[in-house]
Amino acid sequence: MSRGKTRAVTKKNRSGMVLIMVVVSILMVVLLSRCVVLKQRNAAYADEIASLEEQYTEEEGRSKQIESYKAYTKTDSYVEKTAREKFGLVYPDETIFREEK
Template identity: 40%
Template sequence: MGKSGKKRRKKRIGYNHLGMFGISLIVLILMLSLMAQSRNLQESLAGYETRAEALSQQIEDEKARTEEIEALKEYMLTDEYTEEAAREKLGLVKENEIIFQEEK
């Protein structure tokens, strides 16, 4: 009975080692899979952050253009603009003003 008991213990110990090796292998595979997914997610996040920065830059540019247009609208309502346009387009002059023209 002494020998058969030792063989059974060795078999149990052998199965225990094999089971532990199998579990360790599965855990290792799962960890590698999670690391690959994590890397992919980080790359996606970097792409989204770059896209968000580009969009916010476009928004800032659009705001600047809008402010420029508003300033131009306000300028066009002033007497200074009216005078400038009349001089330029209609050729009007102020009193006592001399105009020199090129010969064509």
């Protein structure tokens, strides 16, 4: 009779081990699939970071140009140029030549 009990216990152990192996296998598959998804997201985020860094660099350059233009607008040469172009003003001792149409 003890042999019969041993076989019954062995069958229970085997079925328990098979069940545990199935559960562990399912968990491994789920974890591996999540790992792949996370790697894809990470790559997408890295691309986005590179794009944003490039935009940031461009905006810094644009900001420097604006600051440079702001400083230029405070100079006398800018005032002279604007007066000549927009208002047609000239110095009193200048001679103006115009093209015939």
